[in-house]
Amino acid sequence: MTRLQSSFTPDASKDGGTLLSVRDVAKHYPIRSGALQRVVGQVRAVDGVSFDIRRGETLGLVGESGCGKTTLGRLVSGLIAPTSGQTYYDLDSSSLAALDAAQTLPEAERHAALAAINAAHGIETMPIEAKNRFRRNCQMVFQDSFSSLNPRHLVIDLVGRPLRVHKEASGSDLTERVVELLEQVGLGRQHLYRYPHQFSGGQRQRISIARALALDPELIILDEPTSALDVSVQAQILNLLNDLQAERNLAYLFVTHDLSVVEHMADRIVTMYLGKVVEAGPTRSIFDASAHPYTRALMAAKLDLGPAGAASENKAVLDGAVPDPARPPRGCRFHTRCPVATAQCGWEIDDIVRILERHEALCDTLTDVTRESDFAGTLVFEDADAAQKMAAVLASEAVPQPFRDALELAETTGTKLRVRFRQAEDIKLTRRGPDHLAACVLG
Numbered sequence: 001m002t003r004l005q006s007s008f009t010p011d012a013s014k015d016g017g018t019l020l021s022v023r024d025v026a027k028h029y030p031i032r033s034g035a036l037q038r039v040v041g042q043v044r045a046v047d048g049v050s051f052d053i054r055r056g057e058t059l060g061l062v063g064e065s066g067c068g069k070t071t072l073g074r075l076v077s078g079l080i081a082p083t084s085g086q087t088y089y090d091l092d093s094s095s096l097a098a099l100d101a102a103q104t105l106p107e108a109e110r111h112a113a114l115a116a117i118n119a120a121h122g123i124e125t126m127p128i129e130a131k132n133r134f135r136r137n138c139q140m141v142f143q144d145s146f147s148s149l150n151p152r153h154l155v156i157d158l159v160g161r162p163l164r165v166h167k168e169a170s171g172s173d174l175t176e177r178v179v180e181l182l183e184q185v186g187l188g189r190q191h192l193y194r195y196p197h198q199f200s201g202g203q204r205q206r207i208s209i210a211r212a213l214a215l216d217p218e219l220i221i222l223d224e225p226t227s228a229l230d231v232s233v234q235a236q237i238l239n240l241l242n243d244l245q246a247e248r249n250l251a252y253l254f255v256t257h258d259l260s261v262v263e264h265m266a267d268r269i270v271t272m273y274l275g276k277v278v279e280a281g282p283t284r285s286i287f288d289a290s291a292h293p294y295t296r297a298l299m300a301a302k303l304d305l306g307p308a309g310a311a312s313e314n315k316a317v318l319d320g321a322v323p324d325p326a327r328p329p330r331g332c333r334f335h336t337r338c339p340v341a342t343a344q345c346g347w348e349i350d351d352i353v354r355i356l357e358r359h360e361a362l363c364d365t366l367t368d369v370t371r372e373s374d375f376a377g378t379l380v381f382e383d384a385d386a387a388q389k390m391a392a393v394l395a396s397e398a399v400p401q402p403f404r405d406a407l408e409l410a411e412t413t414g415t416k417l418r419v420r421f422r423q424a425e426d427i428k429l430t431r432r433g434p435d436h437l438a439a440c441v442l443g
């Protein structure tokens with residue numbers, strides 16, 4: 001893979017250097033079944049994601065629920081370990097160049113080339129002292145302040161804990177440090193000896209932010225920090241985050257499903273769909289010239305709060321549920337819902353299975369599916385009539401035109417229906433403008 005395809009490395013105005021480099025990171029969760037809890041599949045929550053975060057910038061990570069944003073946030077923070085790939089902390093420019101050059105090498109050579117960089121900068125492989133430094137410098141704020149703040153702890157304990165654990169302060173010094181932190185987030189000394197339930201949602205989120213600031217981090221991962229709040233409180237928290245960033249040169253990874261929030265907050269945006277990055281670029285470039293239909297659909301969906309006409313039109317854009325991440329669609333994973341899909345987007349046998357799920361009567365008569373590959377196979381029905389009917393459905397307007405264009409063969413013999421689609425590879429990210437990448441077959 002070339003660097004262009006594997007990573008998203010900005011040269012934005014915030015040129016404080018790269019803080020974190022996420023490289024080809026994947027997280028697959030095993031699906032277990034039966035009395036013996038055998039592994040029968042994998043949920044591909046994050047599936048080969050690369051991007052950089054620069055010092056002092058806000059990177060917005062957007063996508064619908066279930067696309068893998070939270071998992072990615074936890075991977076980046078080191079809270080969970082990746083299945084493959086790695087996140088690198090504090091690379092100098094020559095290590096960063098070496099890291100990207102190594103991505104183009106064959107697997108075996110890549111390991112050798114990366115050994116020194118992994119040992120010094122990989123958050124899974126660095127020495128314990130370096131990992132502790134990373135942990136101090138990378139903090140998280142979660143959406144649900146109720147569950148992230150222990151209800152039995154006083155504010156002084158909640159905010160002071162990182163200082164105590166890292167032996168930064170104790171006694172009256174600790175109290176004064178906590179007061180300082182509370183004042184920075186708009187609270188004060190009078191709040192020290194109260195419990196989380198005595199605060200409003202917005203105030204609790206301020207306490208979470210104060211706790212995240214305690215060790216003076218370089219990066220805060222904000223996972224839907226304002227989604228549970230009223231709009232007016234949301235604005236106050238976003239303003240607070242902006243002020244803190246300006247004062248402390250903080251970098252934020254801002255995880256949200258809400259593009260209107262990142263439009264105001266983010267310097268750059270990464271759009272994720274079903275575990276993959278589908279588009280990444282400077283915020284203005286994404287909003288003015290989005291190159292992926294999924295990003296455009298998310299942008300349209302944000303107008304749902306607007307005029308009724310826009311709402312109904314936009315609901316159609318993001319119709320249907322996100323497919324099962326254990327069986328992500330081939331080619332472009334968005335092709336099953338894409339309003340501008342083409343025959344090149346990766347239509348496959350599973351798309352027939354998805355169509356069958358909408359035709360209950362036919363689905364009941366299906367007895368077997370044998371696959372030669374993801375793109376070719378045979379469906380066996382109870383009787384020849386059902387096989388003919390299915391062939392007729394596949395040739396009709398009940399299925400999208402690009403699906404029909406991609407279907408090279410649909411041949412019935414008795415109870416069997418043999419099908420073959422045109423082959424497709426995964427769609428790679430390609431350059432669409434300065435620092436702007438998108439993974440779509442359309443130019």
Ligand SMILES: Nc1ncnc2c1ncn2[C@@H]1O[C@H](COP(=O)(O)OP(=O)(O)OP(=O)(O)O)[C@@H](O)[C@H]1O
Pocket residue numbers: 029043044045063064065066067068069070071072257325
């Ligand atoms: N511990 C886990 N075990 C198994 N599957 C998981 C686990 N955590 C997440 N998943 C699955 O991984 C996929 C991605 O989940 P994730 O929470 O990262 O998405 P998300 O975009 O953050 O969604 P949301 O906004 O709803 O949190 C989902 O299908 C989810 O069910």
